[in-house]
Amino acid sequence: MVELQAAGEPVAPCCPPLTERPLTAEESERTAKMFKALGDPVRLRLFSLVASHEGGEACVCDISDVGVSQPTVSHHLKKLKEAGLLASERRGTWVYYRVEPSVLAAMGQLLALPTTA
């Protein structure tokens, strides 16, 4: 079990595949936050821009062409960080964001189909 410190609080890997057993209320609360963060088109696109960027990280300075202002980009990246989906590091003028791979893996596992379907 890897504990992340993406946004100041630990994000435990959640959960078993949805097809295996129902989530508990507590698991649903925690996991819905991540889905909600990706439930906005601009935010989802920004997340994919960071995830697919060279070196696996990107700063606001790397992002253009999404049709929203730089402050809006910053705002969305912060929201993704708060949801535990991105980690950040300040280097000089810029804050660099990268995807938390274990969170992505946990969400992927949640949506995994049974192997004997």
Add this chain to the structure above:
Amino acid sequence: MVELQAAGEPVAPCCPPLTERPLTAEESERTAKMFKALGDPVRLRLFSLVASHEGGEACVCDISDVGVSQPTVSHHLKKLKEAGLLASERRGTWVYYRVEPSVLAAMGQLLALPTTA
């Protein structure tokens, strides 16, 4: 390519892994809807209840203990259907819901990590 008719309109499988390339605006619009539908704790829990129910399907009559009324359960199941995540079939008094496996697979693929990370 499998085209689904879950909620009256085709849901094309979307998209490449987020780590592969940025989503287009159109892909983000389409995919964010699914994430948004799972971004509510009660709805996510209901989705997991249907996904993990015996036979892979459930009706409102199978669902209790989620702390919300039956009409609220019905409302959330309809929202999940509208997002293309559930398919439904009326049999007698009840509407039975089941997870659209190809949609789940597409979302899982979206969150897949690169094989050579």
